[in-house]
Amino acid sequence: MSLIGVFGGMGPSATVDFMDKLVQLTPASRDQEHLPVVVANFPHIPDRSRAILGQGSDPLPQLLKGITFLNEAGVGVIAIPCNSSHHWYEQMSRASAAHVLHIARSCVAALQEGSERVAIFATRGTLVSGFYQRELRARGIDFLAHDVQALQASVDDCIREVKAGKASAGGASLDRALRRAREHGATAVIMGCTELPIAARHATSHGLRLVDSSLELARATVNYALERGWNRPGWEV
Amino acid sequence: MSLIGVFGGMGPSATVDFMDKLVQLTPASRDQEHLPVVVANFPHIPDRSRAILGQGSDPLPQLLKGITFLNEAGVGVIAIPCNSSHHWYEQMSRASAAHVLHIARSCVAALQEGSERVAIFATRGTLVSGFYQRELRARGIDFLAHDVQALQASVDDCIREVKAGKASAGGASLDRALRRAREHGATAVIMGCTELPIAARHATSHGLRLVDSSLELARATVNYALERGWNRPGWEV
Numbered sequence: 195m196s197l198i199g200v201f202g203g204m205g206p207s208a209t210v211d212f213m214d215k216l217v218q219l220t221p222a223s224r225d226q227e228h229l230p231v232v233v234a235n236f237p238h239i240p241d242r243s244r245a246i247l248g249q250g251s252d253p254l255p256q257l258l259k260g261i262t263f264l265n266e267a268g269v270g271v272i273a274i275p276c277n278s279s280h281h282w283y284e285q286m287s288r289a290s291a292a293h294v295l296h297i298a299r300s301c302v303a304a305l306q307e308g309s310e311r312v313a314i315f316a317t318r319g320t321l322v323s324g325f326y327q328r329e330l331r332a333r334g335i336d337f338l339a340h341d342v343q344a345l346q347a348s349v350d351d352c353i354r355e356v357k358a359g360k361a362s363a364g365g366a367s368l369d370r371a372l373r374r375a376r377e378h379g380a381t382a383v384i385m386g387c388t389e390l391p392i393a394a395r396h397a398t399s400h401g402l403r404l405v406d407s408s409l410e411l412a413r414a415t416v417n418y419a420l421e422r423g424w425n426r427p428g429w430e431v
Numbered sequence: 432m433s434l435i436g437v438f439g440g441m442g443p444s445a446t447v448d449f450m451d452k453l454v455q456l457t458p459a460s461r462d463q464e465h466l467p468v469v470v471a472n473f474p475h476i477p478d479r480s481r482a483i484l485g486q487g488s489d490p491l492p493q494l495l496k497g498i499t500f501l502n503e504a505g506v507g508v509i510a511i512p513c514n515s516s517h518h519w520y521e522q523m524s525r526a527s528a529a530h531v532l533h534i535a536r537s538c539v540a541a542l543q544e545g546s547e548r549v550a551i552f553a554t555r556g557t558l559v560s561g562f563y564q565r566e567l568r569a570r571g572i573d574f575l576a577h578d579v580q581a582l583q584a585s586v587d588d589c590i591r592e593v594k595a596g597k598a599s600a601g602g603a604s605l606d607r608a609l610r611r612a613r614e615h616g617a618t619a620v621i622m623g624c625t626e627l628p629i630a631a632r633h634a635t636s637h638g639l640r641l642v643d644s645s646l647e648l649a650r651a652t653v654n655y656a657l658e659r660g661w662n663r664p665g666w667e668v
Contacts, residue, residue, distance in 0.1 A: 203467065204462060205461075205465070206453075206459075209450070210451045213446070214447045216443075217447055217596075218596070220443075222443075222596070223595040223596075224594050224595065225474045226476075226478075227474075230474060231440075232469070232472070233450075233468070233469065233470035235465075235468040235470065237462045237463060237464075237466070237467060238463050238465075238467060239462075239463075241462070241463075263504070267500070357461055358461065359454075359460075
């Protein structure tokens with residue numbers, strides 16, 4: 195099937211940002227040259243990071259319902275613009291007939307092998323899950339230890355503020371985290387939570403290269419669809 | 432069912448803008464307080480305005496496929512952030528078990544009865560279809576005749592530019608149309624095409640009250656869902 199599936203709502207603003215990136219990355223001069231997309235924006239799924247930390251209810255049953263929903267809608271590929279949910283990537287992927295793209299693999303592929311020292315900005319759950327560290331190790335890319343407590347507190351603040359609709363407050367928190375990462379010797383930062391790029395519009399980079407996991411997943415999604423000609427005019431619902 | 436359905440892709444940027452408005456209008460401090468939404472972003476539907484003008488193929492079969500798709504996905508209400516497609520509102524509404532909101536009715540409800548002289552900025556198809564004029568007449572609101580040719584040429588330019596991803600060029604075109612509407616005695620402008628609010632970020636209002644059809648449809652959608660408690664935590668996919 196020639197349809198992109200987006201499993202969103204985690205969070206809702208990040209999903210809007212991801213959809214905007216899909217549209218911006220698609221070369222098109224009129225509606226009919228764009229890509230067909232079905233978005234399942236299901237914000238009520240229990241907090242992923244808290245569950246990984248053993249503090250909240252298990253989101254896996256609802257994650258699998260979302261995957262099933264998109265497969266029943268006939269999508270040919272699934273993108274999930276939520277990093278923490280990738281803790282359950284294998285289970286979601288196994289339950290899906292449609293290929294599920296992996297946000298961290300797309301993101302780490304955008305880094306220069308061997309030449310960068312990376313800070314991973316993500317939820318505590320994503321960091322404990324360890325999938326970014328695994329991807330970076332596999333590519334031989336150096337990264338900062340994640341237990342830089344003051345830095346993580348600012349990242350937590352930023353994510354919570356964006357989820358509450360306070361993007362400019364989130365920008366100030368992100369700014370503090372970036373300054374701290376720079377002081378710890380980072381040359382690049384993975385924005386490994388899809389709320390962070392929204393805050394980044396209100397922050398300065400402090401000379402760090404910012405790698406946006408949402409943008410890299412959007413690139414992978416658009417490439418997947420364009421390679422298969424899903425923007426062709428003869429497409430039918 | 433406690434799901435909002437958005438029939439989008441007409442155009443894709445306007446759909447992103449509409450989704451952003453849904454998120455912004457929902458009072459929420461965390462993901463789980465937001466509203467569940469399914470978006471069918473089907474950009475390949477034939478040009479609605481051209482079809483109304485007798486210049487292109489009939490979009491109705493694909494419009495009905497979109498409505499059926501969302502009903503099969505289990506949505507409880509449908510919003511269509513494309514004004515021109517409302518030429519076929521009756522047919523879509525009859526084919527849908529879920530209530531279909533009407534963008535022009537939501538938009539005209541935001542105007543002050545009797546106190547405003549309104550310019551309708553829309554595609555030529557929407558103007559020929561006449562549903563905005565009917566809604567305004569029913570509410571006793573005065574509006575400009577729509578065949579102000581130089582004004583319409585600027586509106587056409589604006590819509591085409593936004594659909595091609597050139598929002599700031601669209602802003603300059605919208606600016607020309609707003610100045611002309613002011614010269615013709617308008618006190619308010621209905622942005623009766625969902626591309627126009629995107630251009631409006633790059634234009635000045637020239638003292639006119641701008642009524643955004645996309646924002647008014649988003650308000651109606653969020654109110655519909657909140658009144659029914661679709662943001663309640665116990666919601667299940």
